[in-house]
Amino acid sequence: xxxxxxxxxxxxxxxxxxxxxxxxxxxxxxxxxxxxxxxxxxxxxxxxxxxxxxxxxxxxxxxxxxxxxxxxxxxxxxxxxxxxxxxxxxxxxxxxxxxxxxxxxxxxxxxxxxxxxxxxxxxxxxxxxxxxxxxxxxxxxxxxxxxxxxxxxxxxxxxxxxxxxxxxxxxxxxxxxxx
Numbered sequence: 413x414x415x416x417x418x419x420x421x422x423x424x425x426x427x428x429x430x431x432x433x434x435x436x437x438x439x440x441x442x443x444x445x446x447x448x449x450x451x452x453x454x455x456x457x458x459x460x461x462x463x464x465x466x467x468x469x470x471x472x473x474x475x476x477x478x479x480x481x482x483x484x485x486x487x488x489x490x491x492x493x494x495x496x497x498x499x500x501x502x503x504x505x506x507x508x509x510x511x512x513x514x515x516x517x518x519x520x521x522x523x524x525x526x527x528x529x530x531x532x533x534x535x536x537x538x539x540x541x542x543x544x545x546x547x548x549x550x551x552x553x554x555x556x557x558x559x560x561x562x563x564x565x566x567x568x569x570x571x572x573x574x575x576x577x578x579x580x581x582x583x584x585x586x587x588x589x590x591x
Contacts, residue, residue, distance in 0.1 A: 419447045421476075421510030421534075423501075425454030425521040427464040432591040433516060433539075437473060449508050453479035453497065454521040477504040481521065490520055497524035505532050512563075516540055516591070518554035530560040537563040539591065542571030542578075567591075 420440055424430045440448040452468060452475050455461035460483065468475060479500040481493040501524060505513070513529040515522045516539040529536050538561035544551055558564065558578055566572050567590040575585045 418445065418512070419449055419508065419510045420512055420514055421449040421451060421505070421508055422514045423451045423453065423522060423525040424456065424468070424516075425452075425519050426456065427462070427467065429516045429519075429522075430456070430464065430468060434471070436591065441473065448473075449476045449510055450474065451477045451479060451501070451504055451508075451525070453481060453500075453525070454519065455483075457481070458483040476508055479504065479521070479525075494520055494524045497521055498528050501525045501528035502532060505529060505534055510534055512537055514539065515557060515561075518545075518550045518557065520553060523553040523557055526557045526560050535563065536561040537565065539565045539588075540567055540571075542566045542574035544574075 422433060422437060424433060437448060440446050450473055452465050456465040456468065457463065457480060479497055481496055482489055505528060512535045513525065514537045515526050526536050538557050541554060541558040541564050543554065555578060558575055558580065562584060564575050564580060564585040565588045566575060566585060569587055572585045572587050576582050
């Protein structure tokens with residue numbers, strides 16, 4: 413019996429989330445059940461952040477799509493980048509045809525990738541939802557991603573409770589510990 417590969421599309425926007433995802437990406441890459449798809453965006457592409465896209469390549473991962481944004485952080489630039497990202501992720505998903513998009517965290521690039529996935533009716537798995545930080549924008553984006561997601565991997569029981577308080581089905585929330 414032939415097993416259909418399940419296309420899992422991971423989005424990484426910074427060295428911080430890539431470092432957390434690294435071992436999970438390795439396991440998916442080496443799996444005979446899943447097909448890893450990888451989209452790279454955000455600070456990975458910027459010289460002043462070390463062009464960490466090279467770290468991804470050096471790790472041996474195939475990059476399926478790159479979503480290029482401008483290296484600016486004013487409010488207008490972020491809004492413009494979110495617009496570019498939304499269109500670019502939608503186009504990437506159309507090309508890759510993922511069965512699920514997997515995202516970690518709360519950055520605006522991740523929010524844009526989740527929104528494009530949600531609008532295109534592609535299920536989303538969200539890692540590290542339910543957490544709270546000092547930034548109201550981060551919290552709003554993280555909780556927005558949670559509301560668009562159908563599968564949740566949280567790092568602690570208190571975050572599971574928070575995700576459930578946001579209205580998510582308890583059966584869809586899994587405490588996996590921190591990556």
